[in-house]
Amino acid sequence: MADRIESMQGIDMMSVLEAARGLAYSLGPVEQIPLGEGRVFEVDGRSIAVFRTRQGEVFATQAACPHREGPLCDGIIGGRQVVCPLHAYKFDLATGNPVGNDCEALRTYVVSVSESGDILLSSHD
Numbered sequence: 001m002a003d004r005i006e007s008m009q010g011i012d013m014m015s016v017l018e019a020a021r022g023l024a025y026s027l028g029p030v031e032q033i034p035l036g037e038g039r040v041f042e043v044d045g046r047s048i049a050v051f052r053t054r055q056g057e058v059f060a061t062q063a064a065c066p067h068r069e070g071p072l073c074d075g076i077i078g079g080r081q082v083v084c085p086l087h088a089y090k091f092d093l094a095t096g097n098p099v100g101n102d103c104e105a106l107r108t109y110v111v112s113v114s115e116s117g118d119i120l121l122s123s124h125d
Helices: none
Strands: 002-008 011-019 022-029 037-043 046-052 058-062 076-078 081-083 090-092 111-113 118-122
Touching: 022 037, 046 118, 058 111
Parallel strands: none
Antiparallel strands: 002 011, 011 022, 022 118, 037 046, 046 058, 076 081, 081 090, 111 118
């Protein structure tokens, strides 16, 4: 099923899988991201933040805040929002839209969790 396995930070975490709508990247087990936190993954030269809410939902956005490049994974996650740790700008994790500020929206990515518990990031833009 896996076409190839790529190494990320010395750990074989990414394999290219054939998904129902095209290629997806397996980022490894969802348990590696504690509830209420996020982690950064490098995928095809892009830094992508994957968040796991306290309710267990998984979202993926660009890793840096568009305001001043703040590391969004270091921000606070509340409900379906992330708060940038640098200037407290809030963003909706599902849409990427800013909440209560006029910053540009985050780029979002299609992400899901497989039956086996792996995070699958769609390769479609």
